[in-house]
Amino acid sequence: MLRVAQLTGALAHLALWVAGTGLVLMTAFIAAQVFWRYVLNDSIIWTEPASVMIMGWFIFLGAAVGIREGYHLSFDVLLYMIPHRGKMVLYSISDTAVAVFGAGMAWFGWSLAAKAASNIMPSLGISDAWSFIPLILGGVLVVLFSLERIARRAAGLPTARFGEDTEEAT
Numbered sequence: 001m002l003r004v005a006q007l008t009g010a011l012a013h014l015a016l017w018v019a020g021t022g023l024v025l026m027t028a029f030i031a032a033q034v035f036w037r038y039v040l041n042d043s044i045i046w047t048e049p050a051s052v053m054i055m056g057w058f059i060f061l062g063a064a065v066g067i068r069e070g071y072h073l074s075f076d077v078l079l080y081m082i083p084h085r086g087k088m089v090l091y092s093i094s095d096t097a098v099a100v101f102g103a104g105m106a107w108f109g110w111s112l113a114a115k116a117a118s119n120i121m122p123s124l125g126i127s128d129a130w131s132f133i134p135l136i137l138g139g140v141l142v143v144l145f146s147l148e149r150i151a152r153r154a155a156g157l158p159t160a161r162f163g164e165d166t167e168e169a170t
Contacts, residue, residue, distance in 0.1 A: 001155050001158035008148050012065045015141060019065070026054045046123045053124075053131050060138025067098060070159060088153055095146045095153075096103075102142025109135030144152035 033047040066072050078088050115133035148151055151160045 001151065001157065004148060005157075008068065008145060011141065012068050012145070013063040015065050015088055019062040022054040022058035022061075026051045026058070029054075049121055049123050057130060057134040060134040060143070061141065064102075064138050064141035067102075067142055068148065070149075091159070092150055092153060094118070095149045099143045099146035099150075103138045104147060105139030105142060106136050107139070109133075109139055 016097065028048040029051045033044055033051075036042050036044050048164050063072070067079075079090065112134060113129040116128035116132060119128035121131075152159045
């Protein structure tokens with residue numbers, strides 16, 4: 001389990017770096033576009049589609065890491081009122097549902113990428129499939145990180161930084 005945690009931790013770290021780099025790039029592209037348009041009275045045609053595509057990368061990769069770290073949204077009023085064992089069951093059901101959703105992201109993202117592969121984005125000159133690759137990768141990571149959380153919980157290991165713990169509170 002430690003080996004798996006190291007691997008998924010490294011994947012999460014890489015995904016965060018890619019997402020962070022994408023956020024910085026998108027900000028720089030938009031700033032350049034504003035400068036070119038309003039100061040130089042010209043326009044850079046590729047900044048908007050590139051920024052939108054990059055936004056998909058940092059949204060889907062960042063969301064997958066948020067699931068691994070336990071930062072995703074949840075409605076947990078019931079969890080304050082049930083015993084520890086019930087909490088663990090509900091957490092596992094939630095992680096299973098998230099994994100199924102991630103599988104759907106990957107599956108349908110692949111289908112969209114395959115259909116869009118022959119289309120070329122005019123302003124970038126690349127296949128439109130690149131717009132759907134973050135959906136596929138994000139979905140695969142969501143499945144992987146959700147399964148890791150379920151396996152860690154089954155092994156009695158902690159699964160999140162905040163909220164869920166594996167020991168009964170006394």
